[in-house]
Amino acid sequence: MESQTISRKKFIKNSLLMAGTGLLPITSPQFEQNTQLGDAKKSSVFKNVRLETGFEFDENGEVVQTQTDLFLVEIQDGKIKAVLPNKPSANAVDAKGWLMLPAFKDMHIHLDKTFYGLPWKAKSPKHRSVKDLIAYEQQIIPELLKTSVPRSEKLIELLQSHGTNYARSHVNIDPTSGLDSLKNLQKALANKKDTFQCELVAFPQHGVYYTKSAELMKDAAQMDIDFIGGLDPTSIDGSIEKQMDYIIQLALDYKKGIDIHLHERGESGLNTIQYLIDKVMENPTLKGKTFVSHSFALANLDANKTEEMAEKLAQAQIGIASTIPIGGMIMPIPTLYKNGVEVVTGNDSIVDWWSTFGTGSVLQKANLAAQLYGYRTEFDLSRILKLATGNVLPLDNKGKQQWPKAGDIADVVLVEASCSAEAVSRVSPIKSLIHHGKVVF
DSSP states (O other), X not given: OOOTTOOHHHHHTSXXXXXXXXXXXXXXXXXXXXXXXXXXXXXXXXXXXXXXXEEEEOTTXXXXXXXXXEEEEEEETTEEEXXXXXXXXXXXXXXXXXXXXXXXXXXXXXTTSOOTTSOOOOOOTTOOSHHHXXXXXXXXXXXXXXXXXXXXXXXXXXXXXXXXXXXXXEEEOBTTTBTHHHHHHHHHHHHTTTTOEEEEEEEOTTOSTTTTOHHHHHHHHTSSOSEEEEEXXXXXXXXXXXXXXXXXXXXXHTTOEEEEEEOOOHHHHHHHHXXXXXXXXXXXXXXTSEEEEEOGGGTTOOHHHHXXXXXXXXXXXXXXXXXXXXXXXXXXXXXXXXXXXXEEEXXXXXXXXXXXXXXSOHHHHHHHHHHHHTOOSHHHHHHHTHHHXXXXXXXXXXXXXXXXXXXXXXXXXXXXXXXXXXXXXHTOOEEEEEETTEEOO
């Protein structure tokens, strides 16, 4: 075994083969034969697919159980062709009674930054602030970039093993990496384009002005990205207006969305959220395309202030991307939902220098939310599944089946669970992921 004084150069260059152990897409021979993995345009049929069909209510109108049945599901050209009564079929793949759910979406992650695929390394006690970690990134990014493409691919495979086929990834735009973090991630995504879909956020991790990133952000905005990012404008760049005005103008000029990191709490955090709300209301084209990630300033407000902020966010159609933090900082997600604010979640960091706790499972995030907010009933557990699926649910609130239907994109997971509520409560095992009709795990 290497001593604990292993050099950083040797650490970074260690073999990438460790990453794939047990995490490569695996399917049974029957799945491979019948679903024609190499060509999603061809048709496939699944029998013994468990789908939710409705709710069972007690005498008081409360949901006590989810009804399911087995079906035959036909897929063609990457879409659901038909959902039919179950019947024997020699050419069909046997789904073994596993529950079919919408494929999962990780809507806040950093696919470009990870130690995944390298030896274990816990977070350093020296790195306490965001600025500490910026300084650390400036040291390690040049070496990490040399292997970032294959490690990003391994991280994508980890997400797939947990049922995720879609992500929103923030990617560093900073003077240390220039545009290389973005270019390398785009290479990794191109290599996975048939099995995974991703939207990208140009993220000024080292500040827009704290380091000279403004022109780089403008360059990135002209590349194949979807959102303009930002970071703690008061504590990092020293001004809400200067950073936010630049970010907002880039989004308007290049017709992008906005998704900013906001860790700041207290007055500066709330003022940033209010400033963004005002700017979106002034520029309605940004409605429905603007998100605040983390938004810790919304935690632990009094009830009246929480309602006020939720109402304003809903009016501006600004979404919240929360990683469902635990500890003393509980986000007001139930209040956001009540007011119609779009809430999405993601793993954020996975085995990197910011945090080592990401597992790759957004189903686990839904489970965590259920525990934090007391969602214990059949109905509530079935509803919070939407955190994992990007707000798509098999049953509506009255128990009417609304997914899957003919014409839906065939992005599905097969889960070893009897219903959505059990899948959330037990973080049930993912048996298969199907992306655009193709089995990828």
